[in-house]
Amino acid sequence: MNKIKKTIGIDMDGVLADIEEQFMDWYENEHGIRVPREERLGVMEPEGFPDKGAVKRYVYTPGFFRTIPVMEGAVAAVKQLMEDYEVYIVSAATEFPQCLSEKLEWLAEHFPFISWTNIIFCGDKSIIDTDYLIDDHCKNLDFCKGKAIMFNASHNVNQHHHVRVNSWTEVLALLEKESLVGA
Amino acid sequence: MNKIKKTIGIDMDGVLADIEEQFMDWYENEHGIRVPREERLGVMEPEGFPDKGAVKRYVYTPGFFRTIPVMEGAVAAVKQLMEDYEVYIVSAATEFPQCLSEKLEWLAEHFPFISWTNIIFCGDKSIIDTDYLIDDHCKNLDFCKGKAIMFNASHNVNQHHHVRVNSWTEVLALLEKESLVGA
Secondary structure (H helix, E strand, O other): OOOOOEEEEEOOEOOOEOHHHHHHHHHHHHHOOOOOHHHHOOOOHHHHOOOOOHHHHHHOOOOOHHHOOEOOOHHHHHHHHHHHEEEEEEEEOOOOOOHHHHHHHHHHHHOOOOOHHHEEEEOOOOOEOOOEEEEOOHHHHOOOOOEEEEEOOHHHOOOOOOEEEOOHHHHHHHHHHHHHHHO | OOOOOEEEEEOOEOOOEOHHHHHHHHHHHHHOOOOOHHHHOOOOHHHHOOOOOHHHHHHOOOOOHHHOOEOOOHHHHHHHHHHHEEEEEEEEOOOOOOHHHHHHHHHHHHOOOOOHHHEEEEOOOOOEOOOEEEEOOHHHHOOOOOEEEEEOOHHHOOOOOOEEEOOHHHHHHHHHHHHHHHO
16 A cells, blocks of 8 residues: 555445435335435435435345446446545445345456555544545544535535535545645 | 543454454364464464465355354444544454445444444545544554554554553553543
């Protein structure tokens, strides 16, 4: 590990993995209704669908985490970031025991270039110390030790106290700017 | 979570879980020979047994991590520490995908009072920031951000650059002294 590189912690669900798309797909599959992002703005995931128990059921269903679609642009962007940063995947995963092996398999499929040494499955993220943390949840960003970067998601659109990025293209642009400032 | 409490990261294998005992038991079961701790002093685990491939085979065998005996005194000591500290379990577990669910089940059986929010499965521990880290490996202790506490193990007896504890009784005594110094 190159100790000179700055470190970035990257969340999985809502950042690398498009969990909103997966929720919409699974909900449509079960209920025959597609609830678009626009109808769930500012609403936490479980409350965003008419059947309020659906989200909780899905996250405990085997296969749910294994089959989440990759967030657009994530693979190429992470590859690029790894040239200049030490990248860690930091997922709050211990709440859902069945998801641990699924998340490892998912990473092995879509991000095979990430070493096991750089994968962290945790609960709260308050003891994770990276220079940057890219995440979609304030419960993680509010307590992180480095610079918080909020990845846009329907549920977080009304939270404005962190720098927001709307896509992986914007992540790269922001960090490019940061490195120029820090140079 | 009480943010005023100091934080302690506690390793699993060799600290909470008596993995040396498990290696000796499994080796004896397979080869009919018990290789005592005294014969493995200062030697890394895989090299400590005549069959050099045994340890690596065991750690990839389903059931190995699920059935490790608890380190003497660990349950009572961790309970006591949780009164004064925010305790995190920090295990370098992502190297062995099959062990993740086994380690969660093991913790649920022996340490059911530890919340999922305080369990971390990681690779390298260099981005874990706790005030203390109790571990048996220099590869973790050398890079930790807080105070390193080395838990005695056969393989680490010749490494003298960290404070050493020989038992959970000594962990409690050391932290008791620390809290008096820090008071």
